[in-house]
Amino acid sequence: MKILVIGATGYIGSAAATALVRAGHDVATLRRHHGRTPEGLQAVEGDLADPASLGPAATGFDRVVHVGPPLGEQADLAAVDALLSAGSPLVHTTGAAVLGSGAVDEDSAPDPHPIVAWRAEVERRVLAAGGQVVRPGLVYGNGGGLVPGLFARKAAERGIGLYIGEPGVRWPVVHVEDLADLYVTVVGRAGPGTVWHGTSETVRLDAIAAAVGGGRAVSWPLDEATAELGEIADLFTRDQDASSAKTRRLLGWHPANTSLIGYLEKSE
Structure with a gap:
């Protein structure tokens, strides 16, 4: 085409x-x-x-x-x-x-x-x-996306991984x-x-923070994160598990990369 x-x-x-x-x-x-x-x-x-x-x-x-x-x-x-x-x-x-x-x-x-x-x-x-x-x-991989752009950058600044708000918030990746x-x-x-x-899997944001923070992560209070990042900070508090089962079944799409945490561990 x-x-x-x-x-x-x-x-x-x-x-x-x-x-x-x-x-x-x-x-x-x-x-x-x-x-x-x-x-x-x-x-x-x-x-x-x-x-x-x-x-x-x-x-x-x-x-x-x-x-x-x-x-x-x-x-x-x-x-x-x-x-x-x-x-x-x-x-x-x-x-x-x-x-x-x-x-x-x-x-x-x-x-x-x-x-x-x-x-x-x-x-x-x-x-x-x-x-x-x-x-x-x-989206992650090939050196781009929010993982190096925010998570890894904040971990490098603070010496520990940061996630916003409460632990356990999940995102599709x-x-x-x-x-x-x-x-x-x-x-x-x-x-x-x-x-x-x-979407290939759902991952806890505190687990991503720990993976880029040397195995440790702490909560970044929402008000402090908002002061630095603006309104987008609140998006990181929305827990979500977005399935792609229909996409895989009807289109035959099969992601080859199914572990963000494994990817980060190999990249260290």
Whole structure:
């Protein structure tokens, strides 16, 4: 297929673009004015912050895979509307944060954390237009994601692992290469108007903190974490177990990396 990847220079997007090329697709990338183009990819001019540029950029592609960064409610909704107006089927990335606490799956109704409240409406518009939604968990691997970006950094600063709030909070996680393979599978096999979960396991955040903190971790009080990180700190207190059983069963997606803690232990 001829596929436009939005966000191909980013952490997840670069892995997804590489996997799509490896699978034999003709991949192009959306490029802002004077922006960077990954080697081997065609550039299509456009900017998520300029909705008027997105319809023309997306026209003529068999699929548009959106793994670009969230820009906020107004910008994200305008960008999605513009992309859908092009008529090219859209694969859009949201995340497990769009779901509620506890055990949830692909059929669970959105109950987004307030910091990403608008993503439920983004999903609704994409699905109503016959697109697909991919909800990754916490993404790790290849030196990127929140594990080195926050957990390991705070452990290095404090000399001990830190988790926010109470112990026992769980998050779904996925290795970036497994998530990239999921985009290939969704593009090739998923039906219109469907939701898919990119989660390989559920891990306690205090266990992640201990794994990067030399085996020890302590709670970082929510008020202190909020003062440094902002509203996103509260997201780390939401306990969630997001199943991908339906995605695995219907699409045949089988993550190769199924132990974040094991991955961290091997990386030491």
